[in-house]
Amino acid sequence: xxxxxxVVRNALRNRRRMLLTMLSVGASMFLLVTLLVALRExxxxxxxxxxxLRIAVPSxxxxxxxxxxxxxxxxxxxxxxxxxxxxxxxGGRLNGEESFNxxxxxxxxxxxxxVFAEAILSEADWTAWMASRTACIAGKDVAERYKxxxxxxIRIQGDxxxxxxELTLAAVYGxxxxxxxxxxxxxxxxxxxxxxxPGTVGMWWVLxxxxxxxxxxxxxxxxxxxxxxxxxxxxxERAFQLGFISMLxxxxxxxxxxxxxxxxxxGLVTASTMSMAIRERFRELSIxxxxxxxxxxxxxxxxxxxxGLSLAGGMLGAGAAVGLYSSxxxxxxxxxxxxxxxxTPQIIGTALFVAATLGILASLMPALxxxxxxxxxxxxALD
Amino acid sequence: MPIPLRYHFRSAVTRWRSTAATVLGxxxxxxxxxxxxxxxxxxxxxxANTGDxxxxxxxxxxxxxEGTSQIxxxxxxxxxxxxxxxxxxxxxxxxxxxxxxxxxxPRITGEGNANAMVRGVSPRGRALRPQVGLVxxxxxxxxMREVVVSRRMARRFAGMGIGQSFKAGGNTLRVxxxxxxxxxxxxSEIWMDVDETRSMFDRANFSSLLLRPRDAAAAKAFxxxxxxxKRLKLRAVPETEYYxxxxxxxxxxxxxxxxxxxxMSVGAVFAAMNTLFAAVAARTREVGTLRVLGFRRHxxxxxxxxxxxxxxxxxxxxxxxxxxGLAHLLTATGFSFGTFSPQTFSESxxxxxxxxxxxxxxxxxxxxxxxxxxxLPALRxxxxxxxxxxxxx
Numbered sequence: 001x002x003x004x005x006x007v008v009r010n011a012l013r014n015r016r017r018m019l020l021t022m023l024s025v026g027a028s029m030f031l032l033v034t035l036l037v038a039l040r041e042x043x044x045x046x047x048x049x050x051x052x053l054r055i056a057v058p059s060x061x062x063x064x065x066x067x068x069x070x071x072x073x074x075x076x077x078x079x080x081x082x083x084x085x086x087x088x089x090x091g092g093r094l095n096g097e098e099s100f101n102x103x104x105x106x107x108x109x110x111x112x113x114x115v116f117a118e119a120i121l122s123e124a125d126w127t128a129w130m131a132s133r134t135a136c137i138a139g140k141d142v143a144e145r146y147k148x149x150x151x152x153x154i155r156i157q158g159d160x161x162x163x164x165x166e167l168t169l170a171a172v173y174g175x176x177x178x179x180x181x182x183x184x185x186x187x188x189x190x191x192x193x194x195x196x197x198p199g200t201v202g203m204w205w206v207l208x209x210x211x212x213x214x215x216x217x218x219x220x221x222x223x224x225x226x227x228x229x230x231x232x233x234x235x236x237e238r239a240f241q242l243g244f245i246s247m248l249x250x251x252x253x254x255x256x257x258x259x260x261x262x263x264x265x266x267g268l269v270t271a272s273t274m275s276m277a278i279r280e281r282f283r284e285l286s287i288x289x290x291x292x293x294x295x296x297x298x299x300x301x302x303x304x305x306x307x308g309l310s311l312a313g314g315m316l317g318a319g320a321a322v323g324l325y326s327s328x329x330x331x332x333x334x335x336x337x338x339x340x341x342x343x344t345p346q347i348i349g350t351a352l353f354v355a356a357t358l359g360i361l362a363s364l365m366p367a368l369x370x371x372x373x374x375x376x377x378x379x380x381a382l383d
Numbered sequence: 384m385p386i387p388l389r390y391h392f393r394s395a396v397t398r399w400r401s402t403a404a405t406v407l408g409x410x411x412x413x414x415x416x417x418x419x420x421x422x423x424x425x426x427x428x429x430x431a432n433t434g435d436x437x438x439x440x441x442x443x444x445x446x447x448x449e450g451t452s453q454i455x456x457x458x459x460x461x462x463x464x465x466x467x468x469x470x471x472x473x474x475x476x477x478x479x480x481x482x483x484x485x486x487x488x489p490r491i492t493g494e495g496n497a498n499a500m501v502r503g504v505s506p507r508g509r510a511l512r513p514q515v516g517l518v519x520x521x522x523x524x525x526x527m528r529e530v531v532v533s534r535r536m537a538r539r540f541a542g543m544g545i546g547q548s549f550k551a552g553g554n555t556l557r558v559x560x561x562x563x564x565x566x567x568x569x570x571s572e573i574w575m576d577v578d579e580t581r582s583m584f585d586r587a588n589f590s591s592l593l594l595r596p597r598d599a600a601a602a603k604a605f606x607x608x609x610x611x612x613k614r615l616k617l618r619a620v621p622e623t624e625y626y627x628x629x630x631x632x633x634x635x636x637x638x639x640x641x642x643x644x645x646x647m648s649v650g651a652v653f654a655a656m657n658t659l660f661a662a663v664a665a666r667t668r669e670v671g672t673l674r675v676l677g678f679r680r681h682x683x684x685x686x687x688x689x690x691x692x693x694x695x696x697x698x699x700x701x702x703x704x705x706x707x708g709l710a711h712l713l714t715a716t717g718f719s720f721g722t723f724s725p726q727t728f729s730e731s732x733x734x735x736x737x738x739x740x741x742x743x744x745x746x747x748x749x750x751x752x753x754x755x756x757x758x759l760p761a762l763r764x765x766x767x768x769x770x771x772x773x774x775x776x
Contacts, residue, residue, distance in 0.1 A: 021653070060487075061551060162453075250720050250722060272401050280661075280665075
């Protein structure tokens with residue numbers, strides 16, 4: 001029998017324990033992967049192709065404060081600006097739903113394809129959208145979720161604004177890359193009209209001519225409206241999205257702490273299983289010692305078993321996570337809060353690394369007691 | 384005849400290492416469960432703890448919160464002399480038109496900005512909210528760009544010490560005092576004069592009216608009259624009812640806590656089974672001896688079940704103590720959690736609230752985990768044949 005075979009046989013001789021340990025480690029690993037993915041999705045906004053050229057221009061007071069429409073011609077004249085569109089978050093409820101479930105924006109449709117270059121919208125679809133004042137477009141994911149098809153009527157009840165919008169779906173857009181197409185876009189003009197032309201917009205979305213001019217342009221935009229009655233806070237789209245993460249406040253800390261607790265529990269389980277397994281084998285290990293195996297050989301046996309068991313459990317958990325999250329389950333359950341829930345290779349790597357480390361750590365205690373063990377004592381041990 | 388508990392207790396103590404690991408493992412599961420539910424309870428507690436049941440809050444019909452509600456000057460003029468409203472000794476109606484709005488300001492940690500709620504409030508609005516009391520400094524002077532912030536907000540945002548100032552949009556605001564909202568939603572707010580707020584942030588309208596009706600009948604009459612009035616498009620609800628519905632993200636925490644607990648308990652059940660199976664295997668001879676002494680199979684089964692369940696229960700007790708200890712520690716150090724509330728669109732501050740109901744839930748949870756985890760090992764122990772048990776080494 002090879003040493004290899006010896007380790008494998010040892011691990012397999014109490015199948016029930018092996019299975020229970022693997023399931024236990026697997027369950028914790030699954031949870032860890034889930035938490036890590038959630039943390040990543042919360043802290044890593046997806047970046048589209050055009051994101052580096054886009055500048056978000058909300059009011060300096062806060063997102064909930066509107067900006068005057070008269071700022072538009074001033075923005076358009078600034079050097080380095082390619083296009084400007086209003087972008088107003090409507091935040092309403094779709095077709096009589098109980099709660100807000102997907103983003104809807106008012107936008108200047110003329111510039112939609114230019115500003116959001118990663119959106120896939122054919123010329124014909126765009127023309128269809130442009131043709132009607134009450135037309136709107138919906139993302140592929142929205143259309144799937146609500147089983148919408150072109151020509152359907154959509155009613156959005158305003159919660160933030162005291163108006164309801166009656167829209168007709170003109171086209172469905174997709175998005176290049178991993179990002180979710182999870183919004184509805186409608187004509188800002190129609191919204192203005194419904195509101196009685198208040199002359200305000202939620203915020204501006206500015207497309208720069210090139211990535212180099214972006215930093216200078218941001219400063220110019222901020223300076224242009226400084227000390228006016230409507231100051232703005234221009235920032236890159238990425239910085240803007242990172243701002244939302246800051247608003248989540250202690251949630252990040254919370255998920256981090258829970259991860260720590262899970263890992264600690266995992267270590268506890270593995271360590272206690274390994275001690276049990278080794279304590280039962282004190283006698284045989286003493287015999288091995290008596291026969292002439294060195295301490296480091298014994299240590300290697302224990303280490304290999306613990307490492308293998310823990311890693312197998314880790315793979316089980318991570319595998320389950322990959323399998324489960326490749327379906328749009330989480331998106332459905334979180335009602336679109338997590339449009340994507342992607343288990344990245346880094347996260348799998350982290351999980352397996354944690355499992356392997358715990359496997360090694362768990363073997364230290366029992367290995368130490370075996371190494372200290374005197375042969376005579378070990379042979380006398382009863383259980 | 385049942386096996387004496389002492390036997391199980393002593394066995395657990397003899398194998399103290401694996402006992403401790405099992406207890407601690409279950410303790411951590413229960414801890415996470417109770418702590419998450421305590422957060423949800425804390426958030427819900429803030430809503431339940433805010434307002435005066437005698438007050439009515441008027442908002443735009445259809446608005447989900449004060450932040451999305453608007454009350455025009457005209458609407459205020461129509462309503463302010465309504466006969467249902469109680470009056471001060473001087474004859475003025477007990478009514479306050481307030482403006483709640485969100486500002487984006489930097490965190491004290493320097494890690495970016497967050498939204499905070501500013502309430503423009505009239506002197507009568509302060510009187511109608513007796514929960515809010517000044518704890519340090521003085522109240523703001525209207526027209527002086529002065530604010531009073533909640534003590535909890537002062538620990539979360541930059542420039543909120545007394546005498547310090549911070550910028551909101553293009554305006555600099557000076558902090559003259561700290562108030563305490565008595566664990567209500569007002570703890571997440573910054574207060575200043577209402578007319579100053581309107582002029583500073585260029586708002587023509589108010590966001591809500593808070594008023595004190597003469598009595599319960601008047602309150603009902605007022606609310607019904609507002610409901611019938613197609614012209615005003617306003618709605619009046621008791622102040623307490625409004626805040627109870629502002630549960631913010633309590634539901635998210637509840638669900639997250641449930642999910643985490645479910646996942647972690649799967650791991651814990653397997654781990655507990657492992658420990659108990661090992662315990663049963665190591666005590667095969669003892670079980671045989673017990674059987675020879677006359678203990679029946681069901682006594683063995685019950686004994687091991689009780690042992691496992693008690694172990695888990697001990698874990699539950701430890702876990703609940705952890706959670707209660709954490710909540711106590713956070714309160715003692717003045718630390719409060721903050722999270723984004725989708726309803727107010729701003730940060731809401733809350734405390735962990737470990738209630739007796741949650742403790743009971745945590746303990747029950749540990750009992751269930753223990754019972755499930757010990758069932759199979761106990762069955763195995765009960766099925767051990769006596770002869771082979773006695774022979775085994």
